Amino acid sequence: MIETFAVVLGIAMVAGGIVVIRHRYWPPAPDEEPREDVAEYIAMMVGVLYALVLGLSMVSVWETRSSVKEHVQAEASAAHQIRLLAAGFPAAQAEKTRTAVDTYVHHVVTAEWPEMEDGQPSGRTGWGLLDEVRAATQLPDNATPTQSATLQEALAQLSTLDDARRGREADASNPLSPMLWFGLIVGGVLTVAFMFMFGVTRSFTHVAMVMGLTALITFTVLLVYQLNQPFNGIFAVNDTPFSRYFPGV
Numbered sequence: 600m601i602e603t604f605a606v607v608l609g610i611a612m613v614a615g616g617i618v619v620i621r622h623r624y625w626p627p628a629p630d631e632e633p634r635e636d637v638a639e640y641i642a643m644m645v646g647v648l649y650a651l652v653l654g655l656s657m658v659s660v661w662e663t664r665s666s667v668k669e670h671v672q673a674e675a676s677a678a679h680q681i682r683l684l685a686a687g688f689p690a691a692q693a694e695k696t697r698t699a700v701d702t703y704v705h706h707v708v709t710a711e712w713p714e715m716e717d718g719q720p721s722g723r724t725g726w727g728l729l730d731e732v733r734a735a736t737q738l739p740d741n742a743t744p745t746q747s748a749t750l751q752e753a754l755a756q757l758s759t760l761d762d763a764r765r766g767r768e769a770d771a772s773n774p775l776s777p778m779l780w781f782g783l784i785v786g787g788v789l790t791v792a793f794m795f796m797f798g799v800t801r802s803f804t805h806v807a808m809v810m811g812l813t814a815l816i817t818f819t820v821l822l823v824y825q826l827n828q829p830f831n832g833i834f835a836v837n838d839t840p841f842s843r844y845f846p847g848v
Contacts, residue, residue: 610817612810642793649786653819656779660826667770667829667836674763675840678704680756681732687749692738696753699735703728704845708838715771715830729764733757775827783823787816 678700685696706728711721736753738746794809825832 610813642790645786645789645793649782649790652779652782652786653823656775656783656823657819657826659779660775660823663770663773664826664829664834664836667767670763670766670770671836671838672840674707674760674767675704675844677756677760677763678841679844681736681753681760684749684753684756685736687746688736688738689742689746692735695735696732699728699732701845703732704841708841708845712830712838716835718828718831720772721768725764729761732760770829775823783820787820790816 682697682700685693685700687693688696703725706725711725714721736750736757738750742750791809791813794812825834828834829836
């Protein structure tokens with residue numbers, strides 16, 4: 600968080616310094632033709648277009664983060680439900696199912712989460728462990744009707760767990776489009792650059808305007824950058840749902 604504010608302040612000070620240099624070495628001439636009408640129109644159009652790009656980017660990364668939270672919660676809840684439903688299985692299958700679920704959750708928390716924080720793919724190990732959970736729920740031919748009904752519920756939770764895992768992996772590999780990043784960076788630079796088109800005679804006022812706008816744009820772009828990393832940074836989705844359902848894993 601401190602680094603973010605340091606970057607915002609640093610870039611704003613650089614922009615303010617450029618304004619001071621401009622007023623010192625290239626001040627507007629007394630007989631210079633006013634350009635406010637044209638500059639205001641162009642700056643307004645650039646600002647509107649940049650606001651559209653910014654809004655689209657913010658909505659995109661926020662929806663991805665919300666999707667990550669939902670998938671993580673659903674995955675942890677489904678794993679927990681399967682472990683509870685194992686109590687309705689025969690003793691051998693029940694123990695095998697609980698062990699398979701605990702092993703899967705332990706792998707997700709200790710192995711896959713650090714990989715996702717580093718932006719790396721999760722690999723196939725987790726899917727193999729999920730197959731072991733599915734195999735562990737298979738009942739013998741002499742299973743009672745109650746046990747068979749429990750198995751159907753467990754299979755439904757397995758389907759939910761499978762879908763949630765696929766969604767989590769898809770969200771982790773779905774960053775913001777490079778085209779939107781291009782629009783954010785170039786649009787921000789153009790928006791600030793057009794502030795130099797106004798013939799503000801008071802240098803302090805001009806410096807304050809440029810620094811304020813630059814700080815706001817920089818902060819917003821950094822916010823998009825942080826939200827674009829759903830498993831890392833100050834807005835990261837952590838493994839709390841798994842830890843809550845499986846405190847000893």
